Amino acid sequence: MSSWRYIATRMNGDGTETFLNFNVPLSNVEVNTVVNGHGGIKGTITPEIASLKTDDGNHLFVPWSTAIYAEEDGHIRGGGILQDHDDDTPKLQLDCIGHTGYLADTRYTEVKSIERDDPLKVSKHLWEHTQARPHFNIGVEFAGATESREMFIGDDSILPTQTPTKVTPYVLAYYQTHDLAKEFELLASLAPFEYTLTHEWNSAKTAIRHILHYGYPRLGARRTDLRFVVGENVVAQPRFDISGDSYASDVVVLGAGEGSKMMWKPATNPSPGRLGRDAVIIDKSITTPSAAQKRADAELKLLTGTADVTEIQVRQHEHAPLGSYSVGDDIRLETADGWSGVRRLWVKILGIQIRPETNVTTLQVMRAEKVSK
Incomplete structure (x- = not known):
């Protein structure tokens, strides 16, 4: 069986974190990692525990200050920044949004007019601008693709080799740009590129890194070394939508x-x-x-009308152990006979939801040919 622990930190706003507790007693935990979204972690603490309180009687969990990470056998499988908590004594329910969600409702503080640029590079600028502000640095780093394609943002369909007669600038400004998460999503759709954020220990195991992975035109790869098979590591016949x-x-x-x-x-x-x-x-x-x-x-x-599957549940197995696949990967799914007539197909992993207490992982998927770039 895997060994899990939950780690709480205080985000200092300068790119560093202070460890508060290495064994937060979370239950009913959900750890979510997604493509082009925020993910995060949810859990419950019950009953009240004195070691999780400060000297003045308040607990350690402060929205937009505390972060929580889920670690399995030394590997950080997910985490997030505390967004909300519900103090329903003796229960304390925690809801942490993935670190990319930090841009939500965060504003741009200058004026920048862009006539021609790479949307992926502009999306990095959103983070660089935000993390340059005092108290706004959460330590996000970049990995993966470094560019997508040069394009006219807000202009008609003009090839990069053509000279535009008119370009509508893409504007970031303090007087109109008040949600950088929405701007990030817009830029991702313009390229388009894919992204996800993961966490890992630094080489000295003294700090947690937060890495924003870019993929252009996609994240992940077709994994011929792994497989999902009903009755082997898929716990039940998945439902196929044939609407x-x-x-x-x-x-x-x-x-x-x-x-x-x-x-x-x-x-x-x-x-x-x-x-x-x-x-x-x-x-x-x-x-x-x-x-x-x-x-x-x-x-x-x-809208091909082919039977599609949106979710499968898998358990630990040598053919696809937890940690061997990532969001963005294509993996072959083999199912039992059913009305859909589907037996073998490639699916792309769009989201991974881990429930450590059940040892079953739920994957949000889609037929790979529908989303392949």
Whole structure:
């Protein structure tokens, strides 16, 4: 059996942390790691424990100050910054958001107008700007891809080799940019790139590193050395979605504007193999033809009508032990016979939810061909 412990720290705002407790007695723990999201950790402490209180009687857990990490056999599997706690005596319920969530509701304090740049590099700038502010440095480092593609942000579909006649700048400003997490998500969709954040001990085992991993065009890899098999390491036959809403042969995306001036782009499957069906996507945040076409193509790729699986539950096994796979990886899934007719398919891991007390890991997945870059 794995050995777990939960570590509490005080984030000092200068990129360092002070260890508060190396054995927080958490129960009902959930540890979440995701692609292009925040993840985090949840848990409960009960009953009240004197060692987790300060001399004045207050407990150690302070929102936007305390961080908690889940460690399994020396490997940190996840963590987050305390966002909320519910003091329902004798229970104390803790909800920690993954470190990328720190940008939520964080503002930009200067003015920067960008006419042409790499969205991935601009997203790093958001962190560099934030962590340069007093008390805002949480020690996030970068790894993985260092660039995505140069593009015109907010401009029409212009190739990098062309000279634009008009460019609408992408503006970061103290008077309008009040949520850098939303800006980060926008930049990720513009490239697009994938990201996730992990934690690990430094080489001396004296501090915890927080590493923001970038992938362009994707995170992870196709793992031919691992497998998920029902009855072997998958604990139950997964549910396959075969809803009619999962199919369309023609997609149209409607963006900003009204009437004949509305931004719109279509995407069509020329050989659907079944009756034609329409899907209309309305997104008023889309302002350029290139963005509308990209969204239409992506939606058509998702709406293939093939049976899909969104979640599987796996247990520790030599064919895919915990820690051998990461979010972003493609792994072959083998299922039992069922109405879907699916037996073998490649799935991409979009999220990992660990419940240490059950020794079962829940994976959020999707058919790999629907999200492959």
